[in-house]
Amino acid sequence: MNILVLGSGGREHTFAYMLAQSDRCDTLYVAPGNAGTARIATNVPISVTDFEAIKECVLKNDIGMVVVGPEDPLVQGIADYFSETEALKNILLIGPSKRGALLEGSKERAKEFMLQHSIPTAAYASFTKESLNAGKAFLDTLKPPYVLKADGLAAGKGVLILQDINDAKQELENMLAHQKFGDASNTVVIEEFLDGIELSIFVLTDGEDYKILPTAKDYKRIGEGDKGLNTGGMGAISPVPFADTTLMNKIEERIVKPTIMGLKKEKIDYKGFVFIGLIKVGDEPYVIEYNVRMGDPETEVVLPRIKTDLVDLLEAAYRKELHRIALEVDARAATTVMVVSGGYPEAYEKGKEISGISSVEDSIVFHAGTAVKDGAVVTNGGRVLAVTSLDSDFRKALKKSYQNIEKLSFDRMYYRTDIGFDLS
Known part of the structure; x- marks a missing residue:
C-alpha cells in the first residue's frame, strides 16, 4: 500500500518513521514534509489544506491511505471531502469528520459535549x-x-x-x-482554574471501539521549571509515572468511554485519534481539552512504544475492526527533548545550518522544523529537532537524549535541561 502523511513537523516525521517499518508500506509520501522525512519518504510540496492538490497526489501515486497529522485540514473537513468525492471515497483517510473535528475546532463545542455526556471538566x-x-x-x-x-x-x-x-x-x-x-x-x-498535574491520554477509535495508547506528559513552557511563555512543547515523557491502574481506570470509565459513547450517540463519523488533555486534581481526573489528532511532541514518545504494526492498526480503525486487533506496547519508557531556535516562541531566525545529526547514537532524531538548503540541513521553524530515547525508566532515557543533544549544534540552539523535573 502506498501511504501519504500530511504535515511537516516532528509528529509527521514520527508517523513516517513508524509507517516505513511496516511490511505493508510500499511507497511513502509526506506533504509537505521536512529534511527528516526526505530521508525515508518522498516529500511532496503541497499545503495540507489544498484539498484539490492532495486529491491529484493521491490519484497520481495510487495512494491507499492518508494519515492526517495537523488539525487544520481536519477542522476544514478533509475527511468529508474524501468521503464525498467519488474517486477518493475508498481511500483510507485517518481522521475525523468535520463535525468530529469541532471538538478541537471550537472550545465552546468541546465544553458543551463534555457537559452533555457528563464528562468531568472545569x-x-x-x-x-x-x-x-x-x-x-x-x-x-x-x-x-x-x-x-x-x-x-x-x-x-x-x-x-x-x-x-x-x-x-x-x-x-x-x-x-x-x-x-x-x-x-x-x-x-x-x-474555572483547576490546580493539579497534567497528563495526556491518546485514544485511537473507529467511532465504536477504541484503543488507549501509551500515556504521555509534555512540557509547554520555554523556561526551566516550567516557567515563561507557552510553546508547542519542549519535551515529553511516556508513560506517565503517576498514571497508575486506579487513575487509568477512572480515566477510562469517566472520560474515555463517555467520549466514545458520545460520538456514537451523536452519530459522528470518527475514525482517528482523540487526544484528551487531562489534569489530575487530588486523585480525580478532569478534561482540560480535546484535540482531534496526535499531539506534538507527545507523538515522538507514544508511537515509538507501539509494537503493533501501525498500518494494521490504522486500517482497523478505518474499517471499524479495532476489536479484532491487539495493541502491543513496549514496556520501556520513552522521552523526547525538543531543540529549538533561539528566540522561540517569539521572533527567531531560520536557515541556520545544523551539524551533528549523524553522530547521534542510540536515540532517534525526529525533525520538526528543518529543510535542506544547498545540501545541508538547516533550521526552518521554532521547534527544530526532537531527540527521542528509550530505556528501562524515563531518567535513563532522558540521560541518553541529553548526551546526544550535546552532539548537535546550530547558531543560538536552545533546549530545556529539566524535562521530567516534577516526576519522581
Whole structure:
C-alpha cells in the first residue's frame, strides 16, 4: 500500500518513521514534509489544506491511505471531502469528520459535549463581543488565576492564564473587541482554574471501539521549571509515572468511554485519534481539552512504544475492526527533548545550518522544523529537532537524549535541561 502523511513537523516525521517499518508500506509520501522525512519518504510540496492538490497526489501515486497529522485540514473537513468525492471515497483517510473535528475546532463545542455526556471538566461560560460586559462580570465571580480560551484554532497560542483581575478583563477585551487572536477569539470561553498535574491520554477509535495508547506528559513552557511563555512543547515523557491502574481506570470509565459513547450517540463519523488533555486534581481526573489528532511532541514518545504494526492498526480503525486487533506496547519508557531556535516562541531566525545529526547514537532524531538548503540541513521553524530515547525508566532515557543533544549544534540552539523535573 502506498501511504501519504500530511504535515511537516516532528509528529509527521514520527508517523513516517513508524509507517516505513511496516511490511505493508510500499511507497511513502509526506506533504509537505521536512529534511527528516526526505530521508525515508518522498516529500511532496503541497499545503495540507489544498484539498484539490492532495486529491491529484493521491490519484497520481495510487495512494491507499492518508494519515492526517495537523488539525487544520481536519477542522476544514478533509475527511468529508474524501468521503464525498467519488474517486477518493475508498481511500483510507485517518481522521475525523468535520463535525468530529469541532471538538478541537471550537472550545465552546468541546465544553458543551463534555457537559452533555457528563464528562468531568472545569466550570465555564462563553462570551462574544456583544456580551463583553457580562464576561467581565463573570470574571468577578471567580478566584484567580483566570483562564481565557479563544474558541477557535489559534496555533496553540489562544489560552491565557492570568493572576490579576484587571489584566484578565483587559485581555478579554483585547480578544473579543480587538481580535487579539483574529477570528479564533470571536468567542471566548472563560474557565474555572483547576490546580493539579497534567497528563495526556491518546485514544485511537473507529467511532465504536477504541484503543488507549501509551500515556504521555509534555512540557509547554520555554523556561526551566516550567516557567515563561507557552510553546508547542519542549519535551515529553511516556508513560506517565503517576498514571497508575486506579487513575487509568477512572480515566477510562469517566472520560474515555463517555467520549466514545458520545460520538456514537451523536452519530459522528470518527475514525482517528482523540487526544484528551487531562489534569489530575487530588486523585480525580478532569478534561482540560480535546484535540482531534496526535499531539506534538507527545507523538515522538507514544508511537515509538507501539509494537503493533501501525498500518494494521490504522486500517482497523478505518474499517471499524479495532476489536479484532491487539495493541502491543513496549514496556520501556520513552522521552523526547525538543531543540529549538533561539528566540522561540517569539521572533527567531531560520536557515541556520545544523551539524551533528549523524553522530547521534542510540536515540532517534525526529525533525520538526528543518529543510535542506544547498545540501545541508538547516533550521526552518521554532521547534527544530526532537531527540527521542528509550530505556528501562524515563531518567535513563532522558540521560541518553541529553548526551546526544550535546552532539548537535546550530547558531543560538536552545533546549530545556529539566524535562521530567516534577516526576519522581
